Amino acid sequence: MPAQKLDGKALAATMRGEIATQVQARAAAGKRAPGLAAVLVGEDPASQQYVKNKHKACQDVGFATAAHRLPATTSQAELLALVAQLNADPAVHGILVQLPLPKQIDGEAVIRAVAPAKDVDCFHPENVGLLAAGHPRFYPCTPHGVIQLLTRNGVSLAGKSVVVVGRSNIVGKPLALMLMQKPTAANPAAADATVTVAHTRTSDLAAVCRGADVLVAAAGVPEFLTADMVRPGAVVIDVGTNNVNGRWCGDVHPGVWDVAGWVSPVPGGVGPMTITMLLHNTLAAAQQIDG
Numbered sequence: 140m141p142a143q144k145l146d147g148k149a150l151a152a153t154m155r156g157e158i159a160t161q162v163q164a165r166a167a168a169g170k171r172a173p174g175l176a177a178v179l180v181g182e183d184p185a186s187q188q189y190v191k192n193k194h195k196a197c198q199d200v201g202f203a204t205a206a207h208r209l210p211a212t213t214s215q216a217e218l219l220a221l222v223a224q225l226n227a228d229p230a231v232h233g234i235l236v237q238l239p240l241p242k243q244i245d246g247e248a249v250i251r252a253v254a255p256a257k258d259v260d261c262f263h264p265e266n267v268g269l270l271a272a273g274h275p276r277f278y279p280c281t282p283h284g285v286i287q288l289l290t291r292n293g294v295s296l297a298g299k300s301v302v303v304v305g306r307s308n309i310v311g312k313p314l315a316l317m318l319m320q321k322p323t324a325a326n327p328a329a330a331d332a333t334v335t336v337a338h339t340r341t342s343d344l345a346a347v348c349r350g351a352d353v354l355v356a357a358a359g360v361p362e363f364l365t366a367d368m369v370r371p372g373a374v375v376i377d378v379g380t381n382n383v384n385g386r387w388c389g390d391v392h393p394g395v396w397d398v399a400g401w402v403s404p405v406p407g408g409v410g411p412m413t414i415t416m417l418l419h420n421t422l423a424a425a426q427q428i429d430g
């Protein structure tokens with residue numbers, strides 16, 4: 140029997156409805172709408188699409204939103220000046236700078252320039268440190284989306300063996316932290332799992348992956364995770380968003396659906412959840428800043 144689908148599109152719609160309800164309640168209490176500023180430098184088509192999707196998602200839940208589109212030739216000083224302006228704007232509760240940035244810009248310097256209280260991507264070192272210490276201000280969007288997609292579909296993680304293939308700052312590293320930590324009132328999404336982080340240099344990657352109850356493919360390599368790497372009945376999460384000849388393609392080979400118990404699809408799995416958790420963080424930022 141083919142695997143069941145972990146439907147991120149459907150869950151995202153449900154959670155966006157919950158966020159819209161909270162925005163309406165804040166408006167009824169006389170509070171201003173949560174505001175998100177998105178900054179896009181250059182004309183990368185995928186990045187343009189993601190920013191467009193984020194902008195529309197904000198409008199759909201009643202946020203105030205502005206997309207700042209800058210040319211690919213923008214200097215670091217110009218970008219830092221815009222970030223400083225957004226940091227100082229009381230109508231802006233969340234700021235995201237779409238990655239990747241053009242070569243002439245030091246991405247780390249830009250991430251550090253975003254006010255930590257408005258860093259709704261959770262990329263600033265202060266927020267990464269708070270997450271690592273188990274006292275998160277925000278959760279990073281893709282890792283939080285993965286955990287919500289699992290837990291809201293009834294997949295329990297406590298005590299489970301989870302293998303994360305990928306060690307990026309955006310997905311693999313923070314996801315491993317969240318999965319391994321003990322849940323507390325201050326850290327409710329932590330999962331009490333037993334976590335292995337694997338990557339391209341891991342020896343016998345297939346054997347490591349077959350040890351997983353839950354397997355997360357986040358290596359950014361189209362269809363690298365094949366059926367022989369999956370234990371029958373395992374839960375497989377596909378974080379890949381590779382555009383191959385104009386078609387969205389995940390890190391998981393289609394043959395995995397014949398072996399696994401559950402699989403998140405691409406498109407329609409983790410991607411819509413990433414944007415939903417960005418909305419969640421922007422609402423949280425508004426609550427933290429405005430009350």
Ligand SMILES: Nc1nc2c(c(=O)[nH]1)N[C@@H](CN(C=O)c1ccc(C(=O)N[C@@H](CCC(=O)O)C(=O)O)cc1)CN2
Nearest residue numbers: 189235236237238260280380387406407408410411413
């Ligand atoms: N500042 C940031 N930059 C980047 C992030 C991020 O979280 N913050 N993550 C990725 C890109 N990303 C969000 O920005 C992202 C990628 C893919 C999707 C998505 O919904 N994908 C769809 C397929 C594409 C489509 O239909 O448009 C899906 O999986 O269903 C959302 C967000 C790198 N940069």
Ligand SMILES: [Mg+2]
Nearest residue numbers: 407408409410
């Ligand atoms: Mg997806």
